[in-house]
Amino acid sequence: MKTALYTRDMGYIWPTALYCVFNEFDFVGGVILCSCAFIIDMLTLVRLRVANNVIEVHCQIATQDMLKRRKNEIRLFSQAFTQCIVFCITLLSFHVFTLFSDNFWWQFSMVTLIWITAHSLDGLIVVLFHFRLSLCSTKHLTSTAMMSSSASRPANTAIIPGAKA
Numbered sequence: 001m002k003t004a005l006y007t008r009d010m011g012y013i014w015p016t017a018l019y020c021v022f023n024e025f026d027f028v029g030g031v032i033l034c035s036c037a038f039i040i041d042m043l044t045l046v047r048l049r050v051a052n053n054v055i056e057v058h059c060q061i062a063t064q065d066m067l068k069r070r071k072n073e074i075r076l077f078s079q080a081f082t083q084c085i086v087f088c089i090t091l092l093s094f095h096v097f098t099l100f101s102d103n104f105w106w107q108f109s110m111v112t113l114i115w116i117t118a119h120s121l122d123g124l125i126v127v128l129f130h131f132r133l134s135l136c137s138t139k140h141l142t143s144t145a146m147m148s149s150s151a152s153r154p155a156n157t158a159i160i161p162g163a164k165a
Contacts (some may be wrong), residue, residue, distance in 0.1 A: 030091040037084045041085040044077055079129040083122055 013092065093114040098107055 024123055027095040034088045034091060041081045041084060075129055082125050086121050087119055
């Protein structure tokens with residue numbers, strides 16, 4: 001497979017040694033970053049499991065606050081791990097899957113469409129892990145942070161000074 005750079009002025013430029021070095025550096029750097037994120041995620045998983053076991057052994061009756069906090073930590077871990085997987089697949093698509101064919105549309109789908117899909121999935125993952133669908137209210141997406149802050153506010157407190165509650 002021949003990889004080329006395209007510029008308007010000079011047409012196709014076949015890769016030089018410097019281009020090949022930068023391409024390899026980009027791949028190796030991405031692999032290092034994904035590996036570090038994966039190691040941190042695995043250490044976090046081990047830490048969550050150990051903390052969960054300590055709570056079960058030392059506290060026969062777990063408080064509601066402890067359970068809520070544990071659920072939130074697991075949700076954040078799941079979000080980080082899912083996003084890491086998406087970006088690792090994107091990295092593979094850029095540097096490995098593009099080598100499977102010289103077809104223009106294959107290259108386009110493995111680079112441009114995967115880039116768009118990865119960032120769209122990243123936003124979707126954030127929405128799915130931090131918002132829940134509420135069919136009973138007028139707002140269909142309600143943030144969990146907004147719900148917890150409004151639940152802790154007394155009912156007779158006005159949000160805007162001078163406004164009626």
